[in-house]
Amino acid sequence: MADGPAEETMAPDIVDMPKRQKLVVVGNGMAPGRMLEELLKKSPRLYDITIFNAEPRVNYDRIMLSPVLSAEKSFDDIIIHDDDWYAANSITLHKGKRVARIDRAAKVVEAEDGTTAPYDRLVLATGSSPFIIPVPGHDLPGVLAYRDLDDVDAMVAAAEQGGRAVVIGGGLLGLEAAAGLQMRGMDVTVIHLMPTLMERQLDVAAGHLLRQAVEARGITVLTEANTQSITAGDGRVSGVQLEDGQHLPADIVVMAVGIKPSSAIAGDAGLTVGRGICVDDTLCTSDPAVSAVGECVEHRGMCYGLVAPLYEMAKTLAANLAGEEASYTGSITSTKLKVTGINLFSAGDFAEAEGREEIVLRDASNGVYRRLVLEDNKIIGAVLYGDVADGAWFFDLIKRQTDISEMRDTVIFGQGFTGGTPLDPTAAVAALPDDGEICGCNGICKGTIVEAIGELGLKDVEGVRTHTKASASCGSCTGLVEQLLTLSLGDDYDPAGVQPMCGCTDLGHGDVRRLIVAKELKTIPDVMQELEWKSSCGCAKCRPALNYYLLASWPGEYIDDSQSRFINERVHANIQKDGTYSVVPRMWGGITSAAELRAIADVTDKFNVPTVKVTGGQRIDLLGIQKEDLPAVWADLNAAGLVSGHAYGKALRTVKTCVGTDWCRFGTQDSTGLGIRIEKFMWGSWTPAKVKMAVSGCPRNCSEATCKDVGVICVDSGYEVHFAGAAGLEIKGTVVLGHATTEDEALEIIVAVTQLYREQGYYLERIHKWAARVGVDTVREQIMDDMDRRTALFERFVYSQKFSQTDPWAERVQGDQAHEFMPLADLTRMQAAE
C-alpha cells in the first residue's frame, strides 16, 4: 500500500531545503487516512506530520466493521495503514491520545495526557459520535453503540454468552449490527421508530421487501416502536420498555439511531460550528490555518456519513495542502447494505414531489424491485432491491444527469436491455465511458483503472486494489474490476489466487473458508446449498478442498467424506503411473531398527515388491504394490510396529533430523529427539498442502531445515524456528519465525504456526505461499508476540489431533473401507469356462 513513487526525484535529507511546515491531524479515521495518502503522493516531503488518534490503534476500514461483527472478516483484514506505513512515511502517530484543546493563537494542540504539538496547518478529522437517545437507562452497562472496533469487540463478547439482543434503529447500521449479532448466535429484535426500515435510503415498497428478508433470517422487527426506557436488573441492562407498554427482555441493547458530527473541540476553540464544523469549498474552517475533513464537517449545510463523499473531501483537502487549488462542491451519495444475502442499493433523491415521475419494476416472487425517480427526463434517484448489478450504471446516469428520453422504455431493465447493449456483463463494462465510476467508495473511474492496468502491468484484482484503491473498501465492485481486467488483458488475465475455487462457484477459497465458519456450514451439501454452488455435487477441484476446510473447521464434528478425497488419501498410499501403489511407513525422525528393516525386507519378498527406494525424507518407499495387496502389506508392517507415513497426504509428512548431541561433535541440542517429538505430536493432522519439517542440531544444518515448510536450527541458546521455505517447483530459503529457549517452547511455536496455516491456508497452498499472501510479519506477530493467540492455536491443534491420530493402515487392516480393495466381481473364470 505504501508506495512512494516520487522518492527518487527528491534530494536526500541532509541537503534538504528549508524547514518543513508542521501538519497536525486530529483524528485517524478513513478520511484523514485517505487525505494523507493523497498528500504524500503529491508532495511527500512538504510537511512534518503528526496524528492524534483517540482510538488506540492504526487506521482501519470502518465500513467493514459489519463483516468483522458477523465473523466474515477479522480486524487484520480491514486494516488500511499498519504501523509500518506510518514509519515508512515518517509520520508521528499518537495512539490512544485524545486532543483536549486547541490554542489557535499559539498554534498548538494539546492532548488529554499533556502531549502537545505545534502546527502550521491543522486538520480536524474528529469524525462523528453515535447518537444516544437520552432515555432513562441509556448509560447502563450492556447498552452499546456501534461505531468503532471497541463496540464490535463488546458486541462479540456479549454474543459469546448467547442470549437476547435488542437493536434500537432500523437503519443501515442497525440492520448490519442485527445481522452480525444474529450470525453470532444471538436472538435479535430490531426496533425502529418509523413505519418502514431504512426509510432514509429506501422507499416504502423496498422497505417492506427488506423487512421480509430480515425477518426470514430469524430477526424480529418491530416498527413504529418508540423506546420509553431501558430497564435494569442486577446493575445492568435487562430490557427495553416501549411506549406502547411492551417490554422486550435483553442481555444487550445496541443503539444505532444515527451519528452526529464531533465538533466540540472546534467549537471550544472558537471556530464556526453548526451541526458540524463549517467549512468552505476548499475545506477551510473559519480559521485559514485550520481545515476539516470527514464526518465532522458541515459543508453547504450538509453532513455526510458515507465513505464516498469523505474520500472526495480528502482528495480536495490534500490538493489544497499541497498548494494546488481544488474545491469540493458536495456529493450525491449511494448506499449498499452490507448484509450477506441481502442485496440493496439506493442512490440520489427519491422522495415524491411535484414534477417527478417514477418507473417501477416489481417481481415479487423473485424478490426483485426497482424504482427510478425522474425529473425533466433525468434520473435523480434509484432504489434497487434483489438484483443490484445495475446500481453502478444507474448511479452513473444520475451523476451525469443523462437525458434518458431515448431509452425510457427499457431503462428500468438495466444496462443489458437498453440501447441494444448485449447482456454479456463484460460488454456492459466495455460500454461504460472512461469517466464512468467503478468504485463508488473511492470514486475511481474506469479510465483510471484501465490506465493503471496498462501502465503498471497489473495482472489481478489485488494489484488494482493496491494501485488505484478500486474495490479496496467495501469490495462490492470487485466483479466490475475483474471485468475490466478481462477487457484489458484478455486471455492474459490469470484469475488464479483471487478467483473462484473452480467452475462450480464464483467464490474464492478465502470467502468459502470464512463463510463455512461464519454460517456454521458443516457438510459439503450444506456448503453447496448455502453458497449456491452451480453444479449439483461439485468437482474434483472443489470437493477435496471443501472436505479439508470442513475437517479443519469442525474437528470431531465433521465426518470425513472419503469420496471427496483424492485417491491417495482415500486408500492411504500413492498411486503410480501404472495404477499400482507405493507404500511409505513412518520412520520417526528418520530413525529405524533391525526389526523394522527386517519387516520391510520380508514384505518386499512376500509381495514381490519390484522397487525399494530410500526417499528424500529419510524413510523407505516400497513401490509397485497392487491395490488388492495393500491391506495385507499394511498388516505385516503394522505387526512390526510400522504405521502410515502419510507420504500420500496433504498432511504432516516427515520430520528430517540429524544426529545432534547423540553423536555429533558439533551438535548443540538433541535434534533427533526433538524431531521425533514433533513427528509423534503432529502426525495424522491434515493440512491445506503437504507439510515437511526438519530439525538440524547446529547451524551446519545437515538436515536441510532451511528449505522446509517448518524447520528448526538448534543453537547453543536454544532453538531457532524457521518457516516458509520451499524446495520443489520453487526454491526458497526459510525465514526466521522466532527463537525458543526450551524444547517445549519450540514445539508450541511449531504447532501454533501449523495450526494458523491449517486455519487460513487455501487448499493446495503451501506454507510459503500462504505466508507470502498473509504476510510473514503478520504470522510472526500472531505467533511470537501474541501469547494468548499462540496458546489458543496450540490448544485448537491439540483438540483436533484427538480425532486424527489413528493409524489409517490399522483401520483398513481391520476391514474398514474393504470395498476399496476388493473387486465387485471376478468374471475371469466364468468367461474362461464359456
Add this chain to the structure above:
Amino acid sequence: MNMDRDFVDIGSVDDVPVRGARLVKTRAETIAVFKTASGDIFAIEDKCPHLAGPLSQGIVHDGSVTCPLHNLVIDLASGVAQGPDGGCVKTYPINIVDGRILIKPIKMPREKVA
C-alpha cells in the same frame, strides 16, 4: 424384464459406494462400475484414454469422473473425455433388476450376439 443371456449379475447396487466405483475383472479388461450422487449406475472400461489411468480411482462428480493421474474428466454415460484433447472410453450396457446390477461385459460392435 430383459433377461438377455449376455447380461451377467455382478452384484448389488448397494455394494457400490455413492460417488464411488467398484471393479469387475474380466479376461479382456477391467470394468469400473460407478454410482453417482443421484444413484445412477454406469460401467466403463477402467482405463483413461489419455495414459491408461485407472478411472475407478477418480473423484466422481455429477455424471463424470476425474482421472486420478492427470485430471481428464470423463462423462460416465457416453465415455467421452471433456476438453480439447478428446478421447473416449468404452462403455458397457447395464440393467438394474431388483437392485442387482447386470452387465454385458463384452465389446458391443465386435462380439454382437448373432
